[in-house]
Amino acid sequence: MKLITAVVKPFKLDEVKAALRSAGVVGMTVTEVRGFGRQGGxxxxxxxxxxxxxxxxxxxxxxxxxxxxxxxxxxxxxxGARTGKIGDGKVWVANIETLVRIRTGESGPDAV
Amino acid sequence: MESGNVAWILVSAALVLFMTPGLAFFYGGMDRSRNVLNMLMMNFYCVLVVPIVWVVIGYSLAQVPFDNGFIGGFDAVMLKGIGLDDNGGSLATIAYLGMFAAITPALISGAVADRMKFSAWAIFVPVWSLIVYVPVFKWVFGGWLGQRGSLDFAGGTAIHVNAGIAALAAVLVLGKRRGWPQEGHPPHSMPLVMIGTGILWFGWFGFNAGSALAANGQAVQAFMNTFLAAAAGGLAWVLVEWKRDGHPTNLGAASGIVAGLVAITPAAGYVSGASPIWIGLLAGVICSYTVRAKVRFGFDDSLDVVGVHFAGGLVGSLLIGFFANPAFFGGEFREGLFYGGSLRLLGEQALANGVAIVWSFGLTYAIMVVLKRTMGVRVDPEVEANGLDLELHGETAYHGGGLH
Structure with missing residues (x-):
């Protein structure tokens, strides 16, 4: 299993969500964050x-x-997140060792 | 007093009371989110303590007996001898003036934001009201400065110049906020600032038009002047900063509206026609520059009480010397320079403001020094860093977030 983490422009969130849904994603977690990269402030x-x-x-x-x-x-x-302008953000992928669905106790890929 | 007049004074009194929460939001929005409740409390505290001080002794010292030009006495302590024989007119007027007494020290709170001990503020407010506000009020309204012919319709000198210069004295004793001016202190909630500005403008109709102390033509003209000067002040400030800084900002509009209102306050019942527009425009332009003085001269007047209230009040008060139009009002006061008057009125305006400035600055400085040496006026650096809301009041304005 993989953890995909992306930091994107807030106004692109709805588009990204819709695109991922169409691609079969059934859940995600979103957090409002602040930061800087090449875009600066x-x-x-x-x-x-x-x-x-x-x-x-x-x-x-x-x-x-x-x-x-x-x-x-x-x-x-x-x-979905790209505008082509500076500040579009980043996506990174990491390996996940364990995943458990709390309601059923299912674990591993079954819990995705 | 006729019932119509009593009714208008009562309505005006309620309008002026509403200005203190308006001011609290105006300042609170400009403050940072960790100190907004402290700012609100400093303002609301004024409407907790000052009405009582006013009724117990303040009004008596400020007004009674009327024929003493310097200070009143103890004849009307605890409203002694105030009856309803004049249809409640006296009582209505005392309540109305009490609202002014309450908002005046509240104006100072914007300067000392983010770092003053609340316990020191709690002592400062009643003491300042009695030994700074009351005498200046007496001299300006019917006392020796007023008798010489200086004009102050609703409190340009007695309230805005008085509180504005007191704010300067207070911050000189209190010192700068940690990190100022290198570290920015931008407003945490502009919508709150705009709500506060709207409430202030609304309440200011009672402040100025009510100061006619009657429902008459002068009140109507003061109402119109309040309307126009605020608009002109806001417009002027926005245009200046649009050209100068690149954007027409909400804070510029709000600041200009308040600058226009402050400037028309002393003049509201003495000027007519297009004069309020000129007074508002001048106040908006001038104050959009005077707010920069604090950085240049290094005094940390957090929310620009000096730059807006002192400067705006002084501008408005001195402009009476140009725009006063007694013929229009059928009033017995001197003409301004533009209406055939001599320099005498401008001179009296300068004298009255000069006296208020010296008295207020000197005594406010003294009060702050005494407080500093006894109980201390400034919170610990740790309290300042963590925010006054949680440390002094045990409350948090916005749960669940905020990195401000």
Whole structure:
């Protein structure tokens, strides 16, 4: 099993979610996060004073998938989240040792 | 007093009371999320303690006897001798003036935000009300400064200049916030600021038009002036920053509205026609620059009480010297320069404000120094870092998040 984690632009979240659903994904976890990468932050002006906002808002998605689906779903996710402009975010994949569905006690790929 | 007048004073009093929560939101939104409740509490505390101080002794010292030009006495302590024989007019007026007494120290809270001990604020407010606000109020409204011919319709000198310069004195004793000005302190909730601004504007109709103390033509003109100056102030500030900084901001609109309202306050019952538009425009432009003085001169006036209330109040008060139009009101006050008057009125305005500035700055500084040496005025660095809401009040404004 693989854990796919993606940090994307907040306004792309709905598109990414729809694309992943169409590709067969049945669940995911989303967190509102803040951070910076190459995009850096932005400035805001209050009463003429500029403030540098280093951490920009992003959405973090996490989904656990079966090994065979991982590459395909990463492609779907990248396709859905891309605008081509700086700040589109990143996707990474990690191995998962254990997964348990709490309600039934099923474990491993059955719990995906 | 005629029933119509009593009715208008009662309505105006309620409008002015509403300004203190409005101010709390105006300031609270500009504050950071870990200190917003402390800011609200500093403001609401003023409407807890000042009405009582006002009725117990404040009103008596501020007004009675009327013929003493410097200070009243103890004749009306605890509302002694105030009956309903004038259809409740006196009692209505005392309540109305009590609302002004309450919001004036609340104005200072914006300057000391994020770092003042609440216990020190709790002592500061009643003490300041009695030894700074009450005398200046007396001198300006019917006392020696008023008798010389200076004009202050609803409290430009007695309230905004007074509280604004007190704010400067207070922050000079209190010191800068940790990290200021290198570290930014942007507003945590602009919607809250805008709600507060709307409430302030609404309440200000009672503040200014109510100061006619009658439902008459002067009240109507003051109402119109309040309407126009606020609009012009907001417009001017937004245009300046749009050109200067690149964006028309909500905070610019809010600040300009308040600057316009502050500036028209002393003039509301003395100017007419297009004058409020000019006064609002000038206040909006000037205050959009005076708010920058704190960084240049290094005093940490957190939410720009000096830049908006002191500067705006002074601008409005001095502009009376140009725009005062007694013929329009059929009133017995001097003409401004634009209406055939001499420099005398401008001179009286300058004198009245000068006296208020010296008295307020000096005594506020003294009060703060005494508090600093006895109980301390500043929270510990750890409290300041963790936020005053949780540390001083045991409350959190927004559960479940926030990295501010």
């Amino acid at each position: 932005h400035t805001e002006t209050y009463r003429g004073a500029e403030y540098q906002i280093d951490f920009v808002p992003k959405c973090k998605l996490e989904l656990v998938v079966e090994d065979a689906d991982a590459d395909r779903l990463v492609d779907v996710l990248v396709e």
